[in-house]
Amino acid sequence: MYTIGQISEMFGLPISTLRYYDKQGLFPKMKRVSGIRKFSDDEIEALRVIECLKKSGLEIKDIKQFMDLCVKGASTYPARKAIFEKQRENLLAEIARLNNVLDMLNFKCWYYEQAICDGSEDRVQSMIPDKLPRDIKIAYENAHRD
Amino acid sequence: MYTIGQISEMFGLPISTLRYYDKQGLFPKMKRVSGIRKFSDDEIEALRVIECLKKSGLEIKDIKQFMDLCVKGASTYPARKAIFEKQRENLLAEIARLNNVLDMLNFKCWYYEQAICDGSEDRVQSMIPDKLPRDIKIAYENAHRD
């Protein structure tokens, strides 16, 4: 059993954040002794899950939903799996999007490199979109595909 | 020359957003005729750049900085290139992070699949971390690497 201050140290999270998470219902099993929060192994595990789910882009209210499912036992395994599967779909789409953005940035870096060489954007502008070098053209096309 | 309503249609952006961008200084060259904004090709190009830079995760104030560089002419090509290069570094790091998160989600999906089969988490818990199947173990390790 740990106090909020000890948990704050352990996870490198401000005490105010831990109290905020508690208020949002992220520690549904947490006990108190004369008003003071007692963090047990359950809450430590919950915090690890919270950090994971936050990294994956889930909102607090969705994390709460997951925590509530956890309390309800084995019958909620499918629902919990569904949350992770949906988030995996979201993440795959996001990674694909970011790879297109990366191509846009690659194109822009190349563009300004040419402009710096030439002292103007005229030549490089005139190359868009058909006279670009092959790999740059591919990046340009990826960047402008939605 | 277009009105704010026409541009709103063209880009599918609310008028309020265009006014907000203007207020943030994202159209440094924009003209007005008796108080009314006139969007020219310059502003249309600016909007395309804004959408690109926003997709890449840049904040409004950084986009403003870029727009201000554009106004200052060819001497700012290196500074503009630097902005894109820095953002490319950020994005590469973000994509790498998201790939680790993806491994975490893959692991969690597998975990609950096993738990659903077994009707409990006992067996799958006991496999962590050394008795996991090879590809799951790799996902688990990637997910827990920072």
Added chain:
DNA sequence: GCTTGACCTAAAGTCAGGTTTAGGTGATAT
């Protein structure tokens, strides 16, 4: 007996990136 330190609460504040509201101007249509 009083200060310090760790805990507690409710409520207000912060930040980004907008959106909404309330009120105003000027051209066109009935």
Added chain:
DNA sequence: ATATCACCTAAACCTGACTTTAGGTCAAGC
């Protein structure tokens, strides 16, 4: 001449995830 429409402004409001503030409890040390 009056209603409507597209534009304008400043300022308030919104959301999410916290953080800060102001005030309160309680045990330990001097």
